Amino acid sequence: MSTDPSTSHDYEVAVVGGGPAGLTSALYTTRLGHETAVFDRGGGRAAMMQETHNVIGVPESVSGNEFLQTAIEQIQSYGADYRTEFVTSIDRRDDGAFELEVGDETVTAEAVVLATGFSDGRPEPPLPRTGRGLHYCLHCDAYMFVDEPVYVMGHDDSAAIVAMIMLNYTDDVDILLRGEDPAWSDETATQLEGHPVDIVEAEVTGVRNGEDGWLEALEFDDGTVREYRGGFAMYGSEYNNELATSLGAELNDDGTVAVDDHGRTSVDGLYAVGDLTPGHNQVPVAMGQGAQAGIAIHMSLREFPKSVAELEAEGAVAPQDVPGIAPDLRQQANEHSSAEGD
Numbered sequence: 001m002s003t004d005p006s007t008s009h010d011y012e013v014a015v016v017g018g019g020p021a022g023l024t025s026a027l028y029t030t031r032l033g034h035e036t037a038v039f040d041r042g043g044g045r046a047a048m049m050q051e052t053h054n055v056i057g058v059p060e061s062v063s064g065n066e067f068l069q070t071a072i073e074q075i076q077s078y079g080a081d082y083r084t085e086f087v088t089s090i091d092r093r094d095d096g097a098f099e100l101e102v103g104d105e106t107v108t109a110e111a112v113v114l115a116t117g118f119s120d121g122r123p124e125p126p127l128p129r130t131g132r133g134l135h136y137c138l139h140c141d142a143y144m145f146v147d148e149p150v151y152v153m154g155h156d157d158s159a160a161i162v163a164m165i166m167l168n169y170t171d172d173v174d175i176l177l178r179g180e181d182p183a184w185s186d187e188t189a190t191q192l193e194g195h196p197v198d199i200v201e202a203e204v205t206g207v208r209n210g211e212d213g214w215l216e217a218l219e220f221d222d223g224t225v226r227e228y229r230g231g232f233a234m235y236g237s238e239y240n241n242e243l244a245t246s247l248g249a250e251l252n253d254d255g256t257v258a259v260d261d262h263g264r265t266s267v268d269g270l271y272a273v274g275d276l277t278p279g280h281n282q283v284p285v286a287m288g289q290g291a292q293a294g295i296a297i298h299m300s301l302r303e304f305p306k307s308v309a310e311l312e313a314e315g316a317v318a319p320q321d322v323p324g325i326a327p328d329l330r331q332q333a334n335e336h337s338s339a340e341g342d
Contacts, residue, residue, distance in 0.1 A: 009037065009107050009108075010035075010108045011036060011037045011107065011109045012029070012035045012036065012110050012301055013026070013029045014098065014107060015029075015037065015038045015112075015113040016090075016113065017044070017276075018044070018072070018115075019046045019115055020046055020068075020071070020283045020286040020287050021273040021286035021287065024287045024291050024294065025115065026290075027294070028291055028297075029080075029297050032295075033302070033330075034297070034298065034301055034329075035079075035326045035328065036075075038081065039102060040085075041084070041087075042084060044117055045136070045281070048130055049067070050130075050132065052067050053140045054140055056284070077336060078329070078332060083102070086102070087101065087243065090112060090246065091247075092269075096110075096268065097109065098110075098112045100112070111269045111270075112270050112271065113290075114270070114272045116240035117239075117240055117276055118239040119237065119240070120233065123178065123233050124178075126204055126206055128230065132214045132215060133209070134215075135233075136233060137281065137282075138162055138165065139282060140282070141230075143169070145169055145229055147171075148229035148230070150169075150172065150228060150229065150231050150232075151200075151230075151231030152175050152231055152232050152234060153231065153233045153235070154176075154233065154235055155178075155181065155184070156184055157183075157185055158236075160184045160188045163175045163192075164191060164195045164197060166232075167196070171196065174197070175199045175200065176231075177199065177201050178203050179202070182199075202220035202224065214229070214230070216228075237255075238255075239275075240276065241256070244265065244270070244276070248267055254278075256277055256278045259273075259277050259278075262292050263289055263292055263293030264296060269300075273286065273292075274290065302324065304317065
């Protein structure tokens with residue numbers, strides 16, 4: 001398919017966001033015969049991964065960018081459009097279709113998948129290098145710090161709880177308040193008192209890295225130097241839910257988009273997947289959500305089988321009306337099968 005932005009495009013499915021969840025949704029809808037486009041402004045949490053952890057079948061040596069590029073090539077091989085463009089707004093027409101403003105073009109789609117994720121709250125510099133001492137995903141990276149000295153930056157309940165969780169992996173855990181007063185609850189304070197976690201009040205003034213780029217130590221304004229292999233920043237999340245809000249989709253109290261088990265939002269035809277929704281922020285989880293949404297969209301858009309009411313109103317399906325797959329995708333499927341057979 002052409003990706004010339006000066007050309008008007010009509011799709012069955014538009015996916016906003018090019019992370020693991022969005023790309024998996026596009027993979028499913030495209031392979032299931034629906035004209036699909038992914039609009040990706042770039043970046044995202046997956047792109048920051050230095051290594052890929054907890055994705056079965058994918059070597060850990062694969063970076064986030066390499067992982068995503070392989071996925072992009074996969075969806076393109078089946079006929080999906082991948083467009084490195086920013087969707088500025090989405091409106092829903094009276095007929096139920098969606099209009100997406102993409103640069104100077106208006107794109108229409110029968111179903112929209114929002115996979116816009118969230119941004120981690122980042123502490124103020126100086127900071128270790130992301131992925132080489134500064135981490136945001138406990139379930140992805142805790143394993144790397146078994147028997148290593150670890151910090152947790154933050155001053156609320158989430159920081160305190162993560163620090164105590166890290167005691168499952170190491171006996172050397174500090175909470176770095178960085179000059180802030182603790183904001184955790186009395187119950188959490190009582191828990192902390194019963195766990196061997198050090199609380200460091202001083203501000204970080206310097207970072208020491210090894211020749212391999214990994215963190216070795218942090219310097220503090222009280223003159224002390226503490227050795228760390230790495231740690232986690234716990235400063236909350238900012239969900240990229242503006243498009244969902246503009247369409248009237250229901251949100252949860254934390255800013256995530258409310259969805260059912262198939263990614264359906266409160267707006268008919270609008271789906272949300274990945275880090276924009278509640279749950280564990282993990283690549284395999286995001287991929288599973290993308291698959292669920294892709295299948296649900298297919299079941300809502302597929303041409304056949306016709307219902308009894310449709311057959312009574314329209315008559316039997318004529319041989320020339322099948323298959324229901326879009327012509328371009330049908331041709332792409334034949335070419336794909338031929339290439340695999342070579």
